[in-house]
Amino acid sequence: MEVQVAPLRAWDDFFPGSDRFARPDFKDISKWNNRVVNNLLYYQTNYLMVAAAVVSIVGFLSPLNMLIGGTVVVLVFMGFVWVSHNKDILRRLKKQYPTTFVVVIMLSSYFLISYLGDVMVFMFGITLPLLLMFVHASLRLRNIKNKLENKIEGIGLKKTPMGIILDALEQQEDSINKLADYISKAKE
Secondary structure, three states: OOEOOOOOOOHHHHOOOHHHEOOOOOOOHHHHHHHHHHHHHHOHHHHHHHHHHHHHHHHHHOHHHHHHHHHHHHHHHHHHHHHHHHOHHHHHHHHHOHHHHHHHHHHHHHHHHHHHOOHHHHHHHHHHHHHHHHHHHHHEOOOHHHHHHHHHHHOOOOEOHHHHHHHHOOOOHHHHHHHHHHHHHHHO
16 A cells, blocks of 8 residues: 555644643543544644754754764664564553653663763754654644544555554554444444
8 A cells, every 4th residue: 555645734723722722631541542643643744844843953953963863763663663563562561551662762762862972952853843743632632524534544545654653653453443343343
């Protein structure tokens, strides 16, 4: 299946007034996780643009350290994904606690970067864009268009870059399994 880039959402959809933002329900982690995953899929191009702007500014100020930091984070992420696919206990941990998995990747990257170079580049060039994405995805309420687009990607009709990353973190598997269960129950 061909990877498609999601469309850039309008600014008034991405960052409207406070009526489209709400604090997540911290008591229901699965509902919060669902909101974050769906917003990451729906607004992925907007997040990419915001991250590119931050990375460009930091990269302009310190290009070599930004290159080292980005390389370290990518290699650590790929290493953790590879290990989690080969070790069942890590796979279950990644599936149950995806935020913890990402935090472990970021902390590991932080320690490697502190050993290799400038920590502030890591903080502003890599961590800040991820934090901005997570906060927006946590607070932004979903709309009908958001839900429809996510169902299309969830059933495999469309594949996007964020969908590939979320698959590596095993965050889309549940929605596909739920849909398959629903279809099998409907057939009965």
